[in-house]
Amino acid sequence: MTSISRRDLLSLGGCAALGLFARSAAASRLSAMAALAEPLAPTDYRALVAVFLAGGNDSNNMVVPVTGYAAYSAVRSAAGLAIPQAQLLGVTPPAMGGATFGLHPELSELHALWGQGKVAVVCNVGTLVEPLPTRADYRNAAKKKPYQLFSHSDQQGIWQTSRADTRVQTGWGGRIADVLACANPGAILPMPISVAGINVFAQGVATRPLAVPDSDTSLSNVFALSGFSSSAESIARRAAFDAIRGQDVHLPLVRASNETLQQAVDIAALFGTNPTLSPDRFSGLSTSISRQLKQVAKIVKLNRDSAGLGLNRQVFFVQQGGYDTHQNQISEQAALFDGLSRALSAFQLTMEDLGYGDRVTAFTLSDFSRTLQPAGSGSGSVGTDHAWGSHHLVVGGAVQGGNFYGVNGPNGSIFPSLVLGDVAGTSDTDSRGRWIPTVAVEQYAATLARWFGVSDANLPAVFPNLHRFAPADLGFLSPPGSGLPGCA
Template identity: 40%
Template structure:
């Protein structure tokens, strides 16, 4: 029986069931799993027993075909013919970003990054970046014929495909818009025992509120590119209120003292926790002294992540999950002029962040990865592309088995014929994923230290993978791109 309602298998449900078993005396203590996570995560961590995952979310649905260009002669000819005016020219600039993996792809398939992504191309050549091909939300392995059958009982599909808000949520939480628990937050739940003195700083977003970092116990802490968000009237960083230190002292007392009324008392507890956390973050991130980052918003977000990682000891953390993002990828129009600058900003910010981790000898400890609502159509709508499904993504860090492309290269096709190759499209070159988000996430989570026994609870559809489907496509639980 296949899982169609992921909400029934959230971490909360897992903990609730474990609690019921414990009352009956049959549950393994949850702390054993937490300890196992610590032991697994510590293996291979050089010197500093610290690990961090950094999710870089590309809002709007990044166009896969002009991010990773099919570059062998036969594939490029089809790509250029299908895309028409929005195809990238096969010129000297594209040749400079051709990816040359250690193990060549089957069938002579070649790829090149968008010419604006020279920073990531260099990291690929250095073995610090890998590409995951055609990844997207799946409930179970699926072919085009099964998708087209309309039989959703036997061949379920992710809810509300091609919808921005819903697919952003499905990528981050396995459920559509309205979901309250994300797989990053679920990983954070397991990491809390490793961060005994800094549990509030386990899951940190530099990009506002996100379901990705929402756990059952882990609370996402939000910061801006300038640091912690302050409550000005009570923050220790501001010396006075209305020019008076006495008013400031009075405000602090009013806002933080214990109260007899339950709601007032809880409100003041939250205020005190917020001001204490702000002070701790401000002290941990130190001065804004990091050089080499481009002057872009994404680079500023990643710079803040770097400063927080530098302050990990002051924050009392050994395991952290971060979220940053950039928007502008919903390119129904002007993809030929707008996507290149977006790719340049993404590549430049990621390369600068990796350079900083290298400089601090933390490359093996920090892994960054991209995600997005969905890919887009291979066919052009004139001068843009429309909403799709599967896409290509990047994984970066010293613990990545880089200079490699993982997964199954999709045929360059719009998927409108009965040819065998077209089974991996659902029309207009919308890729039918051959790797699920659950597999992608599980591979990252295992590196982070999550025990295999806990992966099904964190990633509700993972139980449907770990096999070779009748189509011949392998769907391993661990894709293998991490050391």
């Protein structure tokens, strides 16, 4: 028999797993969260799906006022950046007093879901340390502002951590998983799963996410343990591989490594079958965002059908890149929105096929919006620069859809006035149309978290700065504020 060292065995079995799976090395931290997480599982299922639009989505062209189109057109038409009014997909939000708006023409699938009451728009959301109701507040040096405004990496981090006052190592998806660990008692699979690599959003104090590739990789191959066969030698080698993970567990690093490897082995067993979606609503879709959401759908289905999983709460993270449209915005954003709209619609239809249409809620995040004032000119090259507050989409059967949500700004409306500079009632930071957010990331996220089952008592553990903003729940999900029994 070939001699194999302990190190060889670990690297052999772990090569596929360790690159994809990160788990807490500090099991003792679990006890810190134990007081928050009580062992009573709910019987329902809910999932949150964060869709990160990386690069800073220009939401000024995602949701356009039709009533008041002239103000928008006055800034964007000459440079070739305005979406023609006739192409907009009209919506009439009850919150807006009869004013009409239009979605970007490439969002037609989401527009159809809007008509079915399954899509809502949350207006002018952004990173905030404290409320900045007016331009004067923004310019007041005594008022706290988010660190590194307009910087991609910093603002992406803040959107994912919900901490605009300081850098932290945990995200709000992971912290939700921390406080709701009680929802998935004895679970092998972590609550947060990323299909877009490791990110801070899904990191908790005690929770570490699972990262899986998109649907181009079968779930049964995600943690496939290669190098073992049915030969006697291989069986003996596998037995040694299993036994060796029980050794040296008094050494913290070895124990952590063993636990990580064991968890990968356990998950490989759970992922042993690759579920098929029937009907396949993703047929014909080939974009990255569609493959990521398809993988999420397959995991949701596997969890639904597998007694070995049985998770009651799941948090997913997917990402669509390419939104940093300093140039060529018209064509590039159209292509991105087309992919996003089709993928989100296919995902929602799949959830309905699974009977989970109102149990899974997808929502967008993004670094920031972009300047209303164009950068450059000419429809072939015009773009926009980094800005701040942006509109976001929430999709799902539990969404109180077909409406806009938000907090009134200086114009008395939840939707910002599209007027540049220092004009009464506007919220431009300078003169290029960078809207000061009227909704903090915390409020947006807390609304999702409350629907997901985080109790009011646990909200401060997830969102330490939430108390600075009102209301804590924007009301776009139903039933709002359904705290999870046993997790309070």
